[in-house]
Amino acid sequence: MANIGITTTVPVEIILAAGNVPVDLNNVFITDKEANRLVEGAEDAGYPRNICGWIKGLYSVVVERGNIDTVLAVTQGDCSNTHALMETLQLVGVETIPFAYPFDRDYDLLKLQMDKLITALKTDWEQVMAVKKRLDGVRSKIAEMDRLTWQENLVSGWDNHVFQVSCSDFNGNVNEFEQDIDQFLLKTKSANEFTEDIRLGYIGVPPIFNDLYGHFEKMGARVVFNEVQRQFAMPYQVEDLVEQYRLYTYPYGVFQRIEDIKGEIEKRNLDGIVHYVQSFCFRQIEDMIFREKLDIPILTIEGDKPGKLDARTKLRMDSFLEMLR
Amino acid sequence: MFCGIDLGSRSVKLVIMDQEGVKRSEIFETVQFYRNYGQPGENGLIVDFASVGVGKFDKVVATGYGRNTINIVGATVIAELKAHMIGAMWQTGLTDFTLLDLGGQDSKVIKVRKGKMVDFATNDKCAASTGRYLENMATVLGISLAELSSYKENPVELSATCAIFGESELIGRIVEGYSVPELAAGVNYTIFKRIKPMLHSLSSEVIVFTGGVALGKAIGQTISSELGVEVVVPKYPQLNGAIGCGVYSWEKRG
Numbered sequence: 083m084a085n086i087g088i089t090t091t092v093p094v095e096i097i098l099a100a101g102n103v104p105v106d107l108n109n110v111f112i113t114d115k116e117a118n119r120l121v122e123g124a125e126d127a128g129y130p131r132n133i134c135g136w137i138k139g140l141y142s143v144v145v146e147r148g149n150i151d152t153v154l155a156v157t158q159g160d161c162s163n164t165h166a167l168m169e170t171l172q173l174v175g176v177e178t179i180p181f182a183y184p185f186d187r188d189y190d191l192l193k194l195q196m197d198k199l200i201t202a203l204k205t206d207w208e209q210v211m212a213v214k215k216r217l218d219g220v221r222s223k224i225a226e227m228d229r230l231t232w233q234e235n236l237v238s239g240w241d242n243h244v245f246q247v248s249c250s251d252f253n254g255n256v257n258e259f260e261q262d263i264d265q266f267l268l269k270t271k272s273a274n275e276f277t278e279d280i281r282l283g284y285i286g287v288p289p290i291f292n293d294l295y296g297h298f299e300k301m302g303a304r305v306v307f308n309e310v311q312r313q314f315a316m317p318y319q320v321e322d323l324v325e326q327y328r329l330y331t332y333p334y335g336v337f338q339r340i341e342d343i344k345g346e347i348e349k350r351n352l353d354g355i356v357h358y359v360q361s362f363c364f365r366q367i368e369d370m371i372f373r374e375k376l377d378i379p380i381l382t383i384e385g386d387k388p389g390k391l392d393a394r395t396k397l398r399m400d401s402f403l404e405m406l407r
Numbered sequence: 408m409f410c411g412i413d414l415g416s417r418s419v420k421l422v423i424m425d426q427e428g429v430k431r432s433e434i435f436e437t438v439q440f441y442r443n444y445g446q447p448g449e450n451g452l453i454v455d456f457a458s459v460g461v462g463k464f465d466k467v468v469a470t471g472y473g474r475n476t477i478n479i480v481g482a483t484v485i486a487e488l489k490a491h492m493i494g495a496m497w498q499t500g501l502t503d504f505t506l507l508d509l510g511g512q513d514s515k516v517i518k519v520r521k522g523k524m525v526d527f528a529t530n531d532k533c534a535a536s537t538g539r540y541l542e543n544m545a546t547v548l549g550i551s552l553a554e555l556s557s558y559k560e561n562p563v564e565l566s567a568t569c570a571i572f573g574e575s576e577l578i579g580r581i582v583e584g585y586s587v588p589e590l591a592a593g594v595n596y597t598i599f600k601r602i603k604p605m606l607h608s609l610s611s612e613v614i615v616f617t618g619g620v621a622l623g624k625a626i627g628q629t630i631s632s633e634l635g636v637e638v639v640v641p642k643y644p645q646l647n648g649a650i651g652c653g654v655y656s657w658e659k660r661g
Contacts, residue, residue, distance in 0.1 A: 373608070379526065398529055401488040405524045 084151040086203075087144055089167065090160040091250040091314045092181050093196055093327055095217060097154070099210040100203035104251035105150060111139035112290065117388035120146065127170075134362050135290055135387050137163045144176055152177045154199075159183030159333025161363070179203075183333035193324045214323050217316075220256060223263045224249060224315045227270070232306040232350040235276045239284070239305030240295035241266070246311035247288050276304055280406050281351060283307035285343055285372065286358040286365065290385040294358075297391055303403050307350050309343055336368045340375050347378055354379040354406050356399075361386040379406060410456075410464040411652030412479070413490065414440075414471030417511025417538065418619070420649040423461050426657060431461055432646055451478030468652035485655055487648065492517055492524050493658070494651030495615045498641035505611035507602065507630075508647065509620035511538045514602055518609040528605045533569070536601030538619045540570040544594040547577050548587055555591045556623020563593030573597075595625040599633065606634060613637045617647040 086097050087107045097104040111120055117139060123146055124138035125131060144150050155168045157180045168178045179202050184191035200206060227245055231237040245263060252259040280303035287310055295305055310332050318329040331339045347355070355378050359366040369382050381402040383395055391399075408430065413420040419440040423431040435443075446453045456467075467482040470490035478484060495506045496519070506517040514530040514537055530536055545555040563585050565576055573594075580590055598620070606614065614636050616627050621644035631638040643650060 394529075397487060401486050401527060404486045404489055405527065 085149055085254075087150040087153040088251060089140060089153065089155045089164050091330070091332070092154055092156060093199065093210075093323065094251060095210050095213040095323060096196065096199050096203055096205060098217075098256065099200075099213045100205040102203065103254045105254055106248075106251040107140045107143050107150070107153070108136060108288070109248065109251065109253075110147065111136070111143045112288075112292075112388060114139075114143070121387055129170075132362055134161070134163055134360050135385075136287075136360060137161070137167050139388070141167055141170060144171055145174055150176070152179060154179045154181055156181050156183065156333070158185065183327070185334065187328050187334050187338075189324060189328060192328060196324060196327070211323065214326075216256065217252075218319060220252065220260050220263065221249065221316055222319065223260070223267060225317055225319075227263060227267060228312060228315070228317070230267075230270055232281075235304075235306075236270045236273045238276070238295065238299065239282075239308070240299075242305070243284075243288065243295060243308050243311050246308055246315040249315040278302050278304040280304070280353045280403055281306045283309065283343070283347060283350065283352045283355045283378075284311075284358065285309040285339075285355055287360055287363070289358050289383075290360065290388050291391050291395075292388070293390050294383075297396060297399060298356075298403075301400060301403050303353075303406075305356070307346050307352060309339070309346070313342075336371050337375075340372065343372075343376065347376070352378065354381065354402065356380075356402075357382045359384050408462075408464040409653045409656040410461065410467045411490075411649040411654075411656070412467065412469040412471070412482070413487075413646075413648035413652065414469060415511050415648070416513065418645075419471075420646050421459065421461060422643075422646055422649040422653050423464055424650065424653040429643060429646070429650065429653075432643070432649070433459070433461060434645065448480050451480050453480045454482075466656045468656045470648055470652050483656070483659075485652065488515060488517055488524065488527055488529075490648045490651035490655065491515060491617065492519055492651065493654050494647040494649070495519070495617060495641065496522060497650060497654045498643065498647065499615055499639055501613060501615065501639070503611065504613040504615050504639070505606065505609050506615045506617065507606065507621075508618040509537060509598070509602070509616075509626075510618040513537060513618075514605070515618075516602070516605040516609050518611065526609055528609060535570045535573065536598055537570070540573060541594065541598070541620060541623075543570060543574055544577060544591075547574050548581075548590060548594075550587065550591065553623065556595060556620070556625055558588045558591035559595055559625035559629055560592055561589045562596035563589050565593045565597045592625065595623070596629065598626055599629045602630075603634075606630070610634075611636070613639055616640050617644040619645045621645075 084102045085105050086102045087105050094104050120142035121135050121138045123142040129138045155164050155178050231242045282303050282305045284305045313332045320326050331342050357380055408425055411422045419435045419437050421433045422429050444455045444459050469479045469482040470485050470487045491508050502522040504519055508515040512534045516528045518526040545552045563580050616638050621640050627638045
């Protein structure tokens with residue numbers, strides 16, 4: 083049983099079917115008490131200052147925390163910095179496996195990638211599909227939690243974020259994760275309804291700030307749609323596993339994401355969208371496409387290092403809510 | 408009588424006004440203001456208005472960069488962009504325009520339609536398009552800010568990716584033998600280049616230009632000629648946020 087570090091959401095069924103433990107390096111990094119120090123550690127090793135904070139955090143998690151056996155790195159469909167992340171990890175002797183989502187969502191190419199991963203991790207499709215069935219049950223509970231967020235107004239934006247973002251690796255233990263969501267759903271049934279006057283959608287990669295959701299709620303607004311996090315939770319329940327990872331919008335072009343977002347804006351009755359972008363990330367460029375294609379007020383927030391929101395960003399968030407009112 | 412305060416990053420602007428107009432105004436350096444008239448209290452900053460010496464007033468409304476971190480005891484605090492929008496509407500009588508406010512560390516662009524904010528953009532993570540950049544450049548050139556902001560002909564090409572590195576770039580151009588007016592015009596033009604994308608995406612036929620940077624003529628004229636828009640600089644560009652606060656106090660009363 084090996085700890086397989088992942089750089090973003092991958093077909094986790096394959097890792098689990100092979101009897102390994104998936105570890106989403108992003109989640110380890112951002113929940114680390116010394117997340118900022120991890121970024122500095124990578125800079126000390128030679129990572130440039132003007133490179134994404136997440137990549138630096140991921141590097142240090144693998145190098146400094148020392149319990150990752152192999153890194154499964156997504157080299158297409160997430161972030162091209164991952165190429166250099168892999169190379170710098172190889173430089174210090176870490177074993178890496180590449181995985182690529184085909185840009186054009188080609189079924190055969192994606193299946194080939196999954197076949198190769200199955201071979202690399204020494205498992206087979208039968209075991210992989212058995213895990214998929216197991217995960218379908220857990221994912222439907224996450225989907226229910228998401229419904230309780232926007233339809234019944236019983237779940238905070240932060241809880242919605244945390245549960246869905248954790249579906250990339252199920253915190254390394256599917257059974258424990260399922261118990262957590264079961265308990266949460268039970269508790270939520272008797273929770274007080276949220277009564278905020280502004281409903282927000284959050285699009286883009288998960289925030290590097292830890293108080294973004296709380297700040298919105300303090301100001302009388304709530305995030306009731308977490309776009310990419312919901313995608314990590316695989317909201318489209320289909321029989322075919324290759325198809326499941328084709329429907330997953332995040333690793334492909336922006337336009338399919340926009341179709342998904344448009345549908346959810348309507349369904350969840352959103353007043354505005356917050357587009358989070360990471361400093362130095364290519365996805366900052368895509369902001370102009372969202373602004374062109376989405377007919378809803380958009381606030382773009384940029385984050386660099388882990389920690390709390392800075393005063394400027396808070397000021398912009400407050401002004402945005404003021405504008406929506 | 409009402410008091411409006413705009414706590415900026417570089418200066419604190421204070422106006423005493425009523426519906427008829429601005430009766431008094433003061434501009435303090437931010438650090439001096441806090442040091443001389445402020446005192447931390449349990450519920451926020453206590454400002455010693457008697458020492459400020461602006462006379463009596465019925466109500467205080469405040470805004471500014473300190474909004475998230477500083478609460479003035481006894482004052483209503485409103486969002487900065489809102490204060491600026493209200494100030495610009497009151498000063499110009501316009502309801503459809505794009506407000507461009509260039510202050511000490513901030514650039515703000517607000518699109519206003521029918522008296523409501525419909526979109527906005529602000530600088531983030533970088534102050535290369537703000538008054539602070541102009542101040543640094545004026546110091547390097549050895550001229551006043553007022554003089555610097557009057558030049559617009561034959562601008563020297565400057566990249567100004569950074570308000571700090573801009574200094575060494577400017578010094579390099581001085582060595583190459585360019586004249587002060589050409590260098591100053593180049594500095595003003597880099598400000599225009601920086602704000603142009605924001606003005607493009609939030610465009611209007613009329614740009615209301617406020618903030619300390621609007622006191623100089625060159626940048627407003629460049630915006631007008633390059634973008635083909637009318638640029639309106641109100642009577643008190645630097646006091647605009649404070650005036651917005653003053654106006655808010657009676658608008659909310661009635």
